[in-house]
Amino acid sequence: MPKPKKNQNEGLPSKPTVAATIDELVFLQSLVTKLASKPFDLGRRKQKTLAEWQAMDTSSLEAYVSGHLLFENGNEKVDMPFTTAFLFTCTQLNKEGYDLAWVSSLS
Numbered sequence: 001m002p003k004p005k006k007n008q009n010e011g012l013p014s015k016p017t018v019a020a021t022i023d024e025l026v027f028l029q030s031l032v033t034k035l036a037s038k039p040f041d042l043g044r045r046k047q048k049t050l051a052e053w054q055a056m057d058t059s060s061l062e063a064y065v066s067g068h069l070l071f072e073n074g075n076e077k078v079d080m081p082f083t084t085a086f087l088f089t090c091t092q093l094n095k096e097g098y099d100l101a102w103v104s105s106l107s
Contacts, residue, residue, distance in 0.1 A: 016073040023066045035061050036090045036098040057092040062106065 022028060049055050066083040085106040090098035
């Protein structure tokens with residue numbers, strides 16, 4: 001009968017777990033959806049650029065987001081509420097609408 005493999009993590013502390021929940025998620029989704037479906041075109045995509053580059057329209061909004069961060073390490077749990085500003089930016093490369101390109105925490 002083959003020997004069972006030794007657990008490589010045996011004796012090491014367990015890896016911590018981090019989870020985040022967002023308060024008012026539906027409202028936040030609504031804001032970003034409105035940003036991404038902006039009805040007007042600024043025309044920047046039609047500007048001439050270098051051969052390798054592509055012009056694009058961008059649209060951004062700053063929104064305060066609140067929620068909770070849960071840190072867990074073994075039997076130890078910490079629930080930390082947060083409220084911070086985020087910058088949501090959408091880009092438009094064609095006439096089919098904007099895509100969420102990046103989100104940045106402003107804190």
